[in-house]
Amino acid sequence: MNKTIRHYLADFKQLQNIKKDDWFSKQRQSAFNIFQESGFPSTRKENWKYTDVKPITKKLFSNITNSNVVISDNEIDAILFKELECIELVFVNGAYSEKYSNIKNLPNKLTIRNMANAFVNDEDFLKKHLSQYVNDDSSSFVTLNTAFIQDGVYINVPSDLTLERPISITYISKDNSNIFATHPRNLIFMGENSKATIIENYIGIDDANYFTNAVTETSLSQGASLKHYKIQQESSNAFHIGSLNTSQNKDSRFESHSISIGGALVRNDINARLNKEGAEIMMNGLYMTDNAQHIDNHTRVDHFKPYTQSNQNYRGVLNGKSRGVFNGKVVVHPQAQKIEAYQNNANLLLSDDAEIDTKPELEIYADDVKCNHGATIGQLDNDMLFYLRSRAIDEQTARSLLTYAFADEIINNISFQSIKNKLEHLIIGRLPDSSLIREYV
Amino acid sequence: MLHIKDLYTAVDNKKILEGLNLSVNVGEVHAIMGPNGSGKSTLANILAGKEGYNITQGSVSYENENLLELSPEERARKGVFLAFQYPVEIPGVNNIYLLKAALNAIRKHQGKPELDAMEFMNLVKGKMKLVQMNKDLLSRSVNEGFSGGEKKRNEIFQMAILEPKLAILDETDSGLDIDALKIVAEGVNSLRNKNRAFILVTHYQRLLNYIKPDHVHVLSKGKIVRSGGPELALELEEKGYDWIN
Secondary structure, eight states: OOHHHHHHHHHHHHHHHHTTTOTTHHHHHHHHHHHHHHOSOOTTSGGGTTOOOHHHHTSOOBOSOOTTOOOOHHHHHHHSOGGGOOEEEEEETTEEOTTTOBOOSOOTTOEEEEHHHHHHHOHHHHHHHTTSSSOTTTOHHHHHHHHTOOOEEEEEEOTTOBOOSOEEEEEEEOOOSSOEEEOOEEEEEEOTTOEEEEEEEEEEOTTOOEEEEEEEEEEEOTTOEEEEEEEEEOOTTOEEEEEEEEEEOTTOEEEEEEEEOOOSEEEEEEEEEEOSTTOEEEEEEEEEEOTTOEEEEEEEEEEOSTTOEEEEEEEEEEOTTOEEEEEEEEEEOTTOTTOEEEEEEEEEEOSTTOEEEEEEEEEEOOSSOEEEEEEEEEOOOHHHHHHHHTTTOOHHHHHHHHHHHHHHHHHTTOOOHHHHHHHHHHHHHHSTTGGGTGGGO | OEEEEEEEEEETTEEEEEEEEEEEOTTOEEEEEOOTTSSHHHHHHHHHTOSSOEEEEEEEEETTEEGGGSOHHHHHHTTEEEEOSSOOOEEEEEHHHHHHHHHHHHHHHTTOOOOOHHHHHHHHHHHHHHTTOOHHHHTSEETTTOOHHHHHHHHHHHHHHHOOSEEEEESTTTTOOHHHHHHHHHHHHHHOOTTOEEEEEESSSGGGGTSOOSEEEEEETTEEEEEESHHHHHHHHHHOGGGTO
16 A cells, blocks of 8 residues: 555544544445545546646645634635625635525525535435435545545525525635645535526635545436536645536536636546436536646536437636646437537647647447537637737737637626626636736726 | 838748839828739738738838838837738627727827727717718627628728728728728728828729729739829729730
């Protein structure tokens, strides 16, 4: 056993000791056993070919949540999307913050609880559903998360409820005396014909040194509709591995918007299962990297049944010596006729040293389907640059403006106006020479 | 105002302009005519500062400055304007915001105060009528989804707002139906004055039925082979470009 696994084992024993009366401890143990068996993925694994997780596995993070870290009102004000008037759940270094959360006055029958609390109050439901929408052997990071679940969010939207207020889940990480890992776990269950909007926001304060290993499971019943936003703005020293796992019933609709701009080494996975006729998923993603950042986006869509639809559109803006990865896989299973699957990945390289590995994959076992995929990698368009400069716009501003316009194509797919505005500001802040273009947008 | 002397250029070792001479004074309208491949668009692009042309010999002075040393944006700020033959679509960059930024960059260069949003919109309303611009096009992305005619009108609209000293129109008439051509020509005519010069690059004589040039030049194989008054354009129309060679 290597040093890292020994370290995780020691932490795991400590956690099992703390939670020895927990109904989940058996599952915890079996998850850890699988993890211990498989270890961390190496680049020899096809799914991890372009992303070497050694920087993560080299470090010995503390895996036991420490709830003593406090953040100031000023810090929280800069982070939360106050104007959206969300149902708010806030976590600091993995621990639920009652002070900054607001889950009062919920509609009838709607359940929203932090996971630690749900383990006590919603045992029956969790026993049936937790870990059901994710493959424990899909990734050792998922099993590691399952072994170390300490907190997160449980949401159960009852049938026929249309939830107007978005639910915002914010995971804040702030420097601690030692480097730490958090394993947030979210379970979202959407009843028949229910509708909701959920924002997952991962953010680091200062240059905190930590590892976020997050897993979200969602299940959409017949006719349900979920709009899901993931905003990844971890600190520049942080590692983030996160997966979104969806399981969709008949005529349900999932909208995923993933904006990934932070972190040193990041991996976002989306595993979408279209289990019944009429299920539909839209995946919209933007990643922006600079310096030595590495952001990997992996998507996998399984079309199990006829008349299902998936539509993916990812864009990357890469600067400095950063590296991006896009790997999108669509599997059309044998009986899944009349499906539609589209996938597009466009990348803008702003520097000679930036790198992108893009790999769209289609595996089709049905014969009556509409599928296409494509990937592009390019620099800023010289004709556009010249046009802007010929209109008295200086070169730097023109470059920044065109970069923004490229990224904004993804943000424009967001129908929720106030989230869109918020994200546009976030993106502008990440552009080279952002101050130059504020008056244009 | 503009003096082009003995200009030679090449792209990828292919010679395009071979000893071109042209002088334009303020207030004048010059038409440059020539067959395809004679170097007309190259000349327009070089004057506006497009990269990729290798200037092997000769000089271009504009208001007693070496124009070739200026960046495209510096040229624009000093009053050079190119109406593009094929205006590019720029998704995500708003037409009207771009135009306001362009105008304010030029005004700043001239030492004038920048216009605020209200003043700018008042200016826009006046100029829109000039080229019968559809107001919906203003709030769209630059040229995105515009028809060919709308793109050309947008170029003239921009010109009307930016009020250049030297306007170069690169085949603005191509692809326009007769009504659109008239609108564009009226726009240009209304901007003619003693402080502004125009270079009209065109393949056909028909634009010159509506905009009467002071001078007509025929460009062939990279240099001006004949110059004259408006009657030269008519002669060309009648006899064709073969007559020149």
